[in-house]
Amino acid sequence: MELHPDDLKRIARLARIAVSDAELAPLQSQLNGIFGLIDELQAVDTKGLEPLAHPLDVVQHLPQRLRDDKITELDQREANMANAPASENGLFLVPKVLE
Amino acid sequence: MSAKKGIPTGWEVVIGLETHTQLSTASKIFSGSSIAFGAEPNTQASAIDLALPGTLPVLNKAAVECAIKFGLAVNGGDDRHIAPRSVFARKNYFYPDLPKGYQISQFELPVVTGGSVTINVDGVEKVIRLTRAHLEEDAGKSVHGYVAEGYVEDGYAEEPAHGQSGIDLNRAGVPLLEIVSEPDMRSAEEAVAYAKALHGIVTWIGICDGNMQEGSFRCDANVSVRKFGDEKLGTRAEIKNVNSFRFLEKAINYEIRRQIELIEDGGKVVQETRLYDAERDETRSMRSKEDAMDYRYFPDPDLLPVEISRDWVEEVCAAMPELPETAAARLVAEDGITIVEARLITQSQAFVRYYENLREYSGSAKRSARWMLGEISAFLNREQLEIDDPEVPSESVVGTIIASEAAQEISKTVAREQFQALCDKTEADIQALTKIIEKHELRQAWIRYIESKGLKQVSNAGAIEKMIDDVIAANPKSVEEYKAGKEKALNALFGQVMKASNKTANPAQVTEILKRKLAS
Amino acid sequence: MSLNLSYASLKSLRAALDSKQVSSVELAEHFLARAEDALSLNAFLHIDRGLTLSQARAADARIAKGEAGALTGIPMAHKDIFVTRSWRSTAGSKMLADYVSPFDATVVEKLNHGAGMVCLGKLNCDEFAMGSSNENSAFGAVKNPWDTSRIPGGSSGGSAAAVAAGLTPAATGTDTGGSLRQPAAMCGISAIKPTYGRVSRYGMIAFASSLDQGGPMARGAEDCALLLDAMAGFDERDSTSLNNKQAATPILARFSEAYASNASTGAPLQGVRIGVPQEFFGEGLSADVRAAVEAAIGEFEKLGATRVEISLPRTRLSIPAYYVIAPAEASSNLSRFDGVRYGHRAKEYRDLKDMIERSRAEGFGAEPKRRILTGAWVLSHGYYDAYYLQAQRVRRLIAQDFQEAFKSCDFIMGPVAPTTAWKIGEKNNDPVAMYLEDIFTLGVSLAGLPGMSVPCGFGADKMPVGLQIIGNYFDEGRMLAAAHQYQQVTDWHARTPEAFR
Known part of the structure; x- marks a missing residue:
């Protein structure tokens, strides 16, 4: 897998990280180094194996635990919004959202 | 071919619906916040709903139970379409009303697969197949046209006072069951009948309050057209933001006309998301989201697979109302x-x-x-x-x-x-x-x-005969007309008798006696 | 006998507190003064004397009322990846430079509010716990107390350096691919990453959810046992928190039982089989580390254990598997940092999208950016099957290899890292070279197994070497007991860096 500048731009857009033109080339070479490393996976025969999402699944079966339908979170707006970069009247403010 | 209302001859319309039903739980799907409608902005947005660093989701049992009920309801009480094991996945995209930068939804293994809903249009029954139903969390909402003294809901406001939008995350994390139909509908009428039938089911089994104004039941319609007899499906457009049955019908009909006119003019339908604007009665393209299709779904590592035992399904089934x-x-x-x-x-x-x-x-x-x-x-x-x-x-x-x-x-x-x-x-x-x-x-x-009140019906033949005699005597012209073969004249006489009786005379008896007397 | 407070074990601090030799306030003052004297190490990010002393006073009151537990009144500090209501929580990132959490992490609740430990402040770490050298902190590199020109390891480098320099008797850390074990090894202290799911992740700023585990760092194994016992336990706020029978057995009880079983005999580890994986001793392992680790295994044999040669054939594959899974999860976990609700927001931007892109570009350092981009790439359309799912399948193979190995042994032992601590700046331009350093710790993380690091000597450059002890799921008590036995007959864990005595 080889990452080209256009791929890098696309992926940076997808991940919403602005990358300047000057950063592009060194980042591309670092990422290609990483992809070279992870390409080692391709040679492994994993036919018939289930992906292991939760590590303990290899020894025991763990289903999702379910919560009772109770209201346990009360209004903490002031505390929860204390870190907001911009807010007014209980709303987070952002540059205009276009639909 | 069958003629369908609003569809030009020679064209066939293919419609599938994706319906978001808000589940009638007390708390959110992954947090203990209330989902009550109409609260002050962000007062029902906990640390978890705001995706503050370090927070984690825990699944609400009642939301899963709603999905089980639905799975039973659209399969006539059969449990075979309820997945014993289903998985929550992350749908990754950035939007200011999506606090985590991903929506927790179900992708590869939804909780309900298959099922069907029967609709009836003009006395004809039709079975609409369901593809799946999956659990997911709702997003918050952007409040546009934000002005310092308050705010205007929805997107139709004037230019905002200081060019900003407000974000209210009360709705973020509200449990939804997204119900996806097969593209089995062939007209806007059928789509509305399906939406109504579905609305009937989810409210019947009590998993959704069905309130469309408050957004508890929202439909997205995938609409495409093709020349009659074509095998291949046309390119579809997805219409979002439809929150009433009437608008659904209008939006689909608008979209059908738009697509057919486009193709007839030599154009091509593009696969895109369109918004229905009820004020102008038209659908319009949403600004295309770059790379919008690459959601990078993967199983949410914060949640384990959901297991639904047959015992649990049976328990829910036993407590279900008659379908x-x-x-x-x-x-x-x-x-x-x-x-x-x-x-x-x-x-x-x-x-x-x-x-x-x-x-x-x-x-x-x-x-x-x-x-x-x-x-x-x-x-x-x-x-x-x-x-x-x-x-x-x-x-x-x-x-x-x-x-x-x-x-x-x-x-x-x-x-x-x-x-x-x-x-x-x-x-x-x-x-x-x-x-x-x-x-x-x-x-x-x-x-x-x-x-x-003198309303009691008179079935006493003598009393009726008396009234009829009076009417015959008072209306010689009508009697003559009737005898001359003018059937309508009988109606006039009948009306007079009923009027005289203050509508209490037994109509069958009146007709019978009247005819007998006039025949003599 | 006068106690050297700076390097005393938790048990002796307990005794000193109980016998009124020292108060919790005095202990807090002592360590705060040391932390303030050692600012050049850059181990602490946030100190607030007032907050610390009020916790110490509360602990003294509890002790006076006779309500003290084993850890009440003993100072500690948190890796700045655990959110705290009172101290800022930055995750070592500019993104969260001014962030104050409205709630405490479960670990903070358990250790400080529950057990009554006194928090000295928050400790530096690699940004979002991404790194093996602590050079990735937005607030500057942490220095190794044994040689301040060297790295302390990462990502829990501030925690390791603070314990090693006697700035705190104990610290919390987190381990996603070795971040507790490797800095512990490089700073000559003890640490344990428990079985995945033992310690609640609620309030731990997430890096890679299926790998992240919190754990304790301290001088000795017995201290770690006391700390882990207080940290671990079911938490209903974390869906991956374990509440099965094995997890319910207290770690300390298991530890004491295992330690006591043969303690009085000359061979307390009689019957214990130590698996030595050949793949941990191949090329790339430096000779000094090999010698120290071999000597330590020999020491265990003297205690009665037997050595078994084993194989973990996919050791090398743990690197690519980890560097697919961890970045994939990280790319998604770090999407919440968009400058909307909290965190860094760029000063200048054209529109909403630009605001988010610039805020993230400015707020994240180079390493998180690399991992976010790598993760987004391996999850993106067309690569998901070939990379992400393939990595998760290889992960299963790696986990199965460990289960196969545990059929013939009780513990697996080997080095934590291929070398001792390197010089600051030596490797930070080459991410791949840095990733390769994690080869011995990644497999344990992928498999979710408990793993610890125990000091076992010094390398050619006089830098500490760590022995890695890997146990099967839920076997922390026995692992800690074996390590404690080892620490009864060796004194590597008691050595202290000269500059900080």
């Missing part, structure tokens, strides 16, 4: 009413309850069914009321009127008029009577009432 299909079949078998009547009666649990009470009070299932579909439905439509609204006359009084009609104590016309008086509350004494009937179920009170 509409089953109830309809039962009513047909028990009451001898038609399947069309039964389907209409089973449109909601409240409807069935009303019907069953009416049947009890009136002593006649068939008459009750006819009344449900006739006068009562007409009244509800006219007044835009639900059957369980306190404004609707009680079953005991309406049942008494029907019983009285059945016993031929009053005529059908009088029965209708008295029902109307009940609904309109025009007559003070029938209102008073209602209270007596409701309290004591005194049918006698009713008899006294109709007698005192």
Whole structure:
């Protein structure tokens, strides 16, 4: 897998990280180094194996635990919004959202 | 080919619906915040809903139970479409109303797969297949046109005061069941019938309040057109933001016209998301989201697979109300009413309850069914009321009127008029009577009432003959016309007799005696 | 006998507190003064004397009322990846430079509010716990107390350096691919990453959810046992928190039982089989580390254990598997940092999208950016099957290899890292070279197994070497007991860097 500048731009857009033109080339070479490393996976025969999402699944079966339908979170707006970069009247403010 | 309303000859329309139903739980799907509608902005947005660093989701049991109920309801109580193991995945995209930068949804292994919903358009039944139903969390909302003193909801506001949007995350994390149909619908009418049937099911089993104004039941429609006989599906457009049945029909019909005109003009339909603008009655393209299709789904590592045991399904099944299909079949078998009547009666649990009470009070299932579909439905439509609204006359009084009609104590016309008086509350004494009937179920009170008002039907042949003689004597012109072969003249005479009797004469008897006298 | 407070074990601090030799306030003052004297290490990010002393006073009151537990009144500090209501929580990132959490992490609740430990402040770490050298902190590199020109390891480098320099008797850390074990090894202290799901992740700023585990760092194994016992336990706020029978057995009880079983005999580890994986001793392992680790295994044999040669054939594959899974999860976990509700927001931007892109570009350092981009790439359309799912399948193979190995042994032992601590700046331009350093710790993380690091000597450059002890799921008590036995007959864990005595 080889990452080209256009791929890098696309992926940076997808991940919403602005990358300047000057950063592009060194980042591309670092990422290609990483992809070279992870390409080692391709040679492994994993036919018939289930992906292991939760590590303990290899020894025991763990289903999702379910919560009772109770209201346990009360209004903490002031505390929860204390870190907001911009807010007014209980709303987070952002540059205009276009639909 | 069958002609469909609003579709030009030679074209076929293919429609599939994705419906987001907000589940009637107390708390959110992954946090203990309330989902009550209408709270002050962000007062129901906990640290978890705001995706503050370090927070984690824990699944609400009631949301899963709602999905189980739905899976049972669209499969006639069969559990085989409820996945014993389903997985939550992350759908990654950036939007300011999506706090985590991903939506927790289900992708590869949804909780419900398959099932079907039966619709009825113009008396023709059709089965619409379901693809799947999956659990997910709702996003928050952007408040546009934000001004310092307050805010204007929705996207139709004037230019914002200081060019900013407000973000309210009360809705973020509200549990949704997204129900996806197969592209089985062929007209806007069918799509609306399906949406209504689905609405009926989710409200019947109590998993959704069905409130469309508040966004509890929202439809996205995938619409494509193709030349009749084509195998290949046309390119589809997805219409979002439809929150009423009427708008759904209008939006789809607009979209059908747009696509057909586009193709006929040599253009091509692009796969895109379109918003329905109710004010202008048109759909318009949403600004294309770059890379919008690459959601980078993967199983959410914060959540384990959800397991639904057969025991649990059985427990839920046992506590489920009788399903509409089953109830309809039962009513047909028990009451001898038609399947069309039964389907209409089973449109909601409240409807069935009303019907069953009416049947009890009136002593006649068939008459009750006819009344449900006739006068009562007409009244509800006219007044835009639900059957369980306190404004609707009680079953005991309406049942008494029907019983009285059945016993031929009053005529059908009088029965209708008295029902109307009940609904309109025009007559003070029938209102008073209602209270007596409701309290004591005194049918006698009713008899006294109709007698005192001179409403009791006259079936006494002598009395009727007397009235007819008077009418014949007073209307020689009509009698002559009738005898000359003008059938219509009989109607005029009949009307005169009924008028003379203050509508109390038994109409069948009047016709019979009138004909006999005129023939002699 | 006068106690050297700076390097005393938790048990002896407990005794000193109980016998009124010292108060919790005095202990807090002592360590705060040391932390303030050692600012050049850059181990602490946030110190607030007032907050610390009020916790110490509360602990003294509890002790006076006779309500003290084993850890009440003993100072500690948190890796700045655990959110705290009172101290800022930055995750070593500019993104969260001014962030104050409205709630405490479960670990903070358990250790400080529950057990009554006194928090000295928050400790530096690699940004979002991404790194093996602590050079990735937005607030500057942490220095190794044994040689301040060297790295302390990462990502829990501030925690390791603070314990090693005697600035705190104990610290919390987190381990996603070795971040507790490797800095512990490089700073000559003890640490344990428990079985995945033992310690609640609620309030731990997430890096890679299926790998992240919190754990304790301290001088000795017995201290770690006391700390882990207080940290671990079911938490209903974390869906991956374990509440099965094995997890319910207290770690300390298991530890004491295992330690006591043969303690009085000359061979307390009689019957214990130590698996030595050949793949941990191949090329790339420096000779000094090999010698120290071999000597330590020899020491265990003297205690009665037997050595078994084993194989973990996919050791090398743990690197690519980890560097697919961890970045994939990280790319998604770090999407919440968009400058909307909290965190860094760029000063200048054209529109909403630009605001988010610039805020993230400015707020994240180079390493998180690399991992976010790598993760987004391996999850993106067309690569998901070939990379992400393939990595998760290889992960299963790696986990199965460990289960196969545990059929013939009780513990697996080997080095934590291929070398001792390197010089600051030596490797930070080559991410791949840095990733390769994690080869011995990644497999344990992928498999969710408990793993610990125990000091076992010094390398050619006089830098500490760590022995890695890997146990099977839920076997922390026995692992800690074996390590404690080893620490009864060796004193590597008691050595202290000269500059900080």
